[in-house]
Amino acid sequence: MSGLNAAMDVYLTGLRNQHAVETQAIGTIKNQLARMEPYPALHAQMQQDKQRSETQAARLDQLLAKRDTAKSGVKEIVAGTVATVAGFAHVTADDEVLKNVLAAIGYKAYEISSYKVLITLANTAGASEDVPVLEQSMKEEQEMGDWLGTHLPDFVQSYLKQHTA
Numbered sequence: 001m002s003g004l005n006a007a008m009d010v011y012l013t014g015l016r017n018q019h020a021v022e023t024q025a026i027g028t029i030k031n032q033l034a035r036m037e038p039y040p041a042l043h044a045q046m047q048q049d050k051q052r053s054e055t056q057a058a059r060l061d062q063l064l065a066k067r068d069t070a071k072s073g074v075k076e077i078v079a080g081t082v083a084t085v086a087g088f089a090h091v092t093a094d095d096e097v098l099k100n101v102l103a104a105i106g107y108k109a110y111e112i113s114s115y116k117v118l119i120t121l122a123n124t125a126g127a128s129e130d131v132p133v134l135e136q137s138m139k140e141e142q143e144m145g146d147w148l149g150t151h152l153p154d155f156v157q158s159y160l161k162q163h164t165a
């Protein structure tokens with residue numbers, strides 16, 4: 001296998017992995033949304049993040065379809081990838097919302113970095129025409145991560161208000 005082919009192989013696997021990461025994000029947000037209703041700003045932002053994740057997953061689908069990669073590959077790889085990040089998604093304690101926000105910040109950091117990896121791979125594999133699409137998704141992850149980080153002190157205050165009333 002030539003170096004370019006090897007890079008393309010790793011890139012395509014990376015696209016499938018990221019599709020699993022987006023799918024996991026959508027599932028996690030769906031599970032958490034109802035319990036975020038007491039935090040309207042957070043609820044609205046998470047709802048937007050769910051929509052964006054759906055768009056991001058669709059973009060990855062398109063990039064894979066363009067290279068004729070069988071879509072069944074997407075399914076096979078889900079379990080392994082999700083295990084990598086599932087540690088972020090498991091919370092049932094009383095301070096659940098705060099933990100969920102911390103988990104979401106961690107998840108966003110993971111996503112930003114994995115898009116950065118995909119961009120590097122795309123450039124190396126001779127797929128630099130994919131880069132703008134990947135950069136758009138990375139920018140959205142960055143925006144959400146920044147928003148969560150900026151508003152973290154507000155969530156602590158709202159949490160305290162609701163639990164000391």
Ligand SMILES: [Fe+2]
Nearest residue numbers: 022053056111
């Ligand atoms: Fe995402």
